[in-house]
Amino acid sequence: xxxxxxxxxxxxxxxxxxxxxxxxxxxxxxxxxxxxxxxxxxxxxxxxxxxxxxxxxxxxxxxxxxxxxxxxxxxxxxxxxxxxxxxxxxxxxxxxxxxxxxxxxxxxxxxxxxxxxx
Amino acid sequence: xxxxxxxxxxxxxxxxxxxxxxxxxxxxxxxxxxxxxxxxxxxxxxxxxxxxxxxxxxxxxxxxxxxxxxxxxxxxxxxxxxxxxxxxxxxxxxxxxxxxxxxxxxxxxxxxxx
Numbered sequence: 398x399x400x401x402x403x404x405x406x407x408x409x410x411x412x413x414x415x416x417x418x419x420x421x422x423x424x425x426x427x428x429x430x431x432x433x434x435x436x437x438x439x440x441x442x443x444x445x446x447x448x449x450x451x452x453x454x455x456x457x458x459x460x461x462x463x464x465x466x467x468x469x470x471x472x473x474x475x476x477x478x479x480x481x482x483x484x485x486x487x488x489x490x491x492x493x494x495x496x497x498x499x500x501x502x503x504x505x506x507x508x509x510x511x512x513x514x515x
Numbered sequence: 516x517x518x519x520x521x522x523x524x525x526x527x528x529x530x531x532x533x534x535x536x537x538x539x540x541x542x543x544x545x546x547x548x549x550x551x552x553x554x555x556x557x558x559x560x561x562x563x564x565x566x567x568x569x570x571x572x573x574x575x576x577x578x579x580x581x582x583x584x585x586x587x588x589x590x591x592x593x594x595x596x597x598x599x600x601x602x603x604x605x606x607x608x609x610x611x612x613x614x615x616x617x618x619x620x621x622x623x624x625x626x627x628x629x
Contacts (some may be wrong), residue, residue, distance in 0.1 A: 403558075431616070440605060441559075441619045490558055492617075502547075504609070504617060508558035 399500050400424055401493050403507035410481055411515055418476045418510045420491030426471035427493035431504065432464075435488040447474040481514045488512075517542040519608050521620035528596050529628045536591040536623050538606030547609040548589040549617070550580055554602045562604075565589065576600070601627045 400423040410416050420430055428449045433441040445466055446454040453466035463485075465477040474493075478485055488511050492504040518541045528534050540546060547566050551559040563574025570582040580591045589606060606620040 438624075440621045443616065443618075446616065488556075492559075502609075503561075503564065505561075506551075506559040509556075511556065 399495055399503075399505045401491065401505045401507040403489075403491055403510050405510060406508060407511045407513075409513045409515060412482050413480055415477055415479045416481055416512060418478070418489055418491075418512075420474045420476070420493065420507050422472045422493040422495075422505070425493070425495050425497055425500075425505075427474075427495065428471060429494040430468060430474040431492045431494070432466065432474075432476050433490045433492070435490060435509075437488075441490060444476075449474075478512065481512070483514045486512055486514045517546065517608060517610065517618050519606055519618050519620035521604075521606055521623050523623045524621070525624045525626065527626040527628060530598050531595050534591075534593045534596045534600070534625070536604050536606075536625070538589045538591065538620055540587050540589065540606075540608045542587075542608065542610070544610075545584065548580075548582060549607040549609065550574065550578070550589070550591045551605045551607060552576075552602045553605065553622075559605065562591070596625075596627055598627045598629065601625055 402421045404419045430447040432444045435441045444459045447466045447468040449468045455461045468474040490509045492506045520539045549564045550562040553559050562578045563572050565572050565582045573579050578593050582589050604623045607617045609617045
C-alpha cells in the first residue's frame with residue numbers, strides 16, 4: 398500500500414513551452430502533497446506544499462506564477478512548469494502525506510520526473 | 516529554522532565491511548526522523564523512521580539507526596554492506612506542527628568496493 402505515481406517519468410521540451418507533471422496517490426487519499434526539486438548530485442529542496450481544495454503554499458524563492466500547482470482531488474496534484482527554460486531542467490519529485498492508520502503523517506514519494514528543457 | 520546536516524558527502528567502504536552514515540539535526544524539540552535511499556534516477560525509498568519510543572530502530576535491507584537526543588543525531592548503520600547498497604542516502608526530519616513537512620540533509624553518496 399501507499400504507492401505514489403508520477404507521470405511522465407521523463408520529458409523533454411523546447412524552451413518557452415509549458416509542461417505538466419502529475420502526482421497520484423494510488424491507494425490512499427492525500428489532502429497534502431509536496432513538490433520537491435532535485436538538481437544533479439544535490440539534495441531535495443521543497444518547492445511547495447499542495448493542499449487539496451486550496452491554494453498551494455510556496456517556499457521562499459519559488460515563483461508561484463512559474464510553477465503552477467493544482468490539487469483538485471484527494472489523489473491528484475499537478476505541477477505545471479510554465480514557459481520552461483533550460484535552467485528549469487531538473488528532477489521533480491512529489492510526495493503524498495498519508496493520514497491513515499500506521500502510516501499516519503508519513504510522506505510517500507513518487508519515482509520522480511526528469512525534465513529537460515532544450 | 517530547522518536544519519539537517521550529513522557531514523560526509525562521499526563514503527567508500529569495502530563489501531562486507533560495516534557502515535555508519537552520520538546525520539545531525541538542529542531543532543528545539545524532538546522531530547520525526549527518517550532515512551531514505553535513492554538509486555540513480557529513481558525516487559526515494561524509506562529505509563526507516565523514528566517517531567517515538569525505542570531509540571534504536573530497525574529498517575529494511577538490514578539497516579538500523581539510533582536516535583541520540585543528547586547529540587541531536589540519528590546515524591544510520593549496517594553491519595555488513597552489500598554491493599547493491601551503493602546509492603545516495605538522505606536523512607530527513609519532519610515536524611508534526613508543520614504537517615510533517617520534511618527537511619532533507621545534503622545526502623551521502625555511498626560507494627562499495629568489491
